[in-house]
Amino acid sequence: MKLFINPHEKLAYINPEIQGHFSEHLGRCIYEGIYVGEDSDIPNVNGMRKDVVEALKNIQIPVLRWPGGCFADEYHWKDGIGPKETRKKMINTHWGGVVEDNSFGTHEFMELCKQLGCKTYVNGNVGSGTVQEMSEWVEYMTFDGVSPMADLRKENGHDDPWIVDYFGVGNENWGCGGNMTPEYYGNLYRRYQTYVRDYNKDRKIFKVSCGPNADDYEWIDAVMKTCFRAPAPEQFHGFMDGMSLHYYTVPHDWDVKGSATDFTDKEWYLTLRKTLKMKEIIETQAAIMDKYDKKRQVGIIVDEWGTWYDCEPGTNPGFLYQQNTIRDAVVAGVNLNIFNKHADRVLMANIAQMVNVLQAVILTDGEKMILTPTYHVFDMYKCHQGAELVSSYVENETIGLEEENMVPALSESVSIGKDGRLHVTIANLSIDKSYDIDGVVTDSEIKGVSGEVVTGEIHEHNTFDAPENVVKKSFDDCQIVDNKLKFTVPAASVLHLSVEV
């Protein structure tokens, strides 16, 4: 197969936030997975697990979304500030009916982002919250001066305002966030976003409206029609800077989704075929948005994506805890390549979710922590953060076991990184076939190449007893022959080549 790369045709800047993460008050994501409290025996800094924070820093997590998800539309932020002993307890009705003690709130989220060195994406409550509540939250977090909310923040021990980079005005308001019609939500969006004030004139808040459930194109059209307003020349903003998209890879259906670890070859291809639908949805969403947003000023924010299987047997079904195999690594590689290839429009994407929930990059069990195959893919792809997407094309063939679940064998994207090297990432979707690749780089001398790969038997995964079944390995089998790259991409793999040109 031939791979063509033209480094002279630069297509788009790859926003680092495309490799963003999502953490919800759901199951063991926040509590135990990230936050254990200052008094825990698990090593921590201000309550945040040291091992988890270090692992996340290694993959250069660029942005973190919080507090939900469905939880966001029943979260009342004032319950999560002030002395921990007096914080209100509530029932987490969406996720397992457990008691939420609000010990992780705004201050803790900001502390976590500070430790991670990442941007902040806060999701506000439209479903069950008031305009005043949302407006005051923004004031509490970002106002530098004398005001009731800034004073309250200072009383709670934080003099300086924080930076809120992104703010979501509601979550899944077509479903768990209030079961609204798009027109109704669109009008609420216009109203709520008005009070998401930019107190910090140098760091405008990027406002995200609630987008569709997967391919619900009517939702996009009606929301855009109701509340898109082009920015006036003197303003940075119209009413919105981004519209979200939630699309999960669910192998079967929502009632019986399929097992994370025990799947057939047919289910492998079914899962990948469903993952590839992401491309079609992004392109259609962009086309509908373009009808209103003629200058393409509103970005697509894929703030929930990933695999969603039946939860691990014996675990609380409300906690959405699942294992993660080579299949998830390939799903991650395919999705991240799709986001790269649409980097002109996809400005952020957040895998669901960071720790212990759905397609997590990290799993914990008490004091133990393991990195999943998906983690290692993020580790390989971090070279694309802040890079320039360049033109690339790979010859392909269609593979699969059932007519309705055929997929292209290879998925690729290529960028020129901040280090000046070409970064080629390729996922091989075939269970059993490797591909010999001849890589041609237009008008460039190839001076050197190194590689790394995640591959294995398709069901392989890491456990607390065997944490290194699947790891990233170095890949030394790429030769430079007649100024071409010659290599074989293994079956069921995700590969990264770093090329000096």
Ligand code: AHR
């Ligand atoms: O990520 C789990 C849930 O999936 C989120 O809370 C919700 O937004 C979506 O339905």
